[in-house]
Amino acid sequence: MFCFSVRAVLHNKKLVGYVTLNDLRQVDGEGKDIKTVDRTMHHFNKFEKLQVITPETPLTELDEFFERHPVAFVTDSEAKWCLGVVTKIDLVSYLEKRG
Numbered sequence: 009m010f011c012f013s014v015r016a017v018l019h020n021k022k023l024v025g026y027v028t029l030n031d032l033r034q035v036d037g038e039g040k041d042i043k044t045v046d047r048t049m050h051h052f053n054k055f056e057k058l059q060v061i062t063p064e065t066p067l068t069e070l071d072e073f074f075e076r077h078p079v080a081f082v083t084d085s086e087a088k089w090c091l092g093v094v095t096k097i098d099l100v101s102y103l104e105k106r107g
Contacts, residue, residue, distance in 0.1 A: 014079045016090045017049050023081055023090050025049040060087050061094075070099060 017025045027049040052058065059073060061080045073080055074096040082092040 014093050014095060016081055016093055017045055018090060021088070023052065023083065023087070025051040026079060026081070026093070058087065060085070063091065067099065067103070070094070074099065 013029050015027055016023055017027055027045060031048050031050075061070065061073065061082050062085050063082060064085075065082075070080060078095065080094045081090050082094060083090055
């Protein structure tokens with residue numbers, strides 16, 4: 009079984025926001041009908057400069073990023089493609105496995 013807590017939302021291949029499992033559960037629990045992802049997702053502010061997180065980003069920088077943000081979207085260097093989603097828990101788990 010595949011489970012998720014956060015998923016990126018793309019529009020025309022561009023990262024525009026994200027949706028969490030908790031968001032979906034909350035809407036479902038309230039008996040609301042989800043007609044569109046747009047009504048449920050967290051939108052990125054198009055006027056806010058996004059910090060680019062790539063596979064080459066140092067782990068210390070990623071840790072600092074999590075002080076201000078709940079989730080990181082790993083992209084290519086030009087922030088055109090979303091390669092993955094990382095949370096603080098993912099980082100902690102990774103560091104624990106590394107020893």
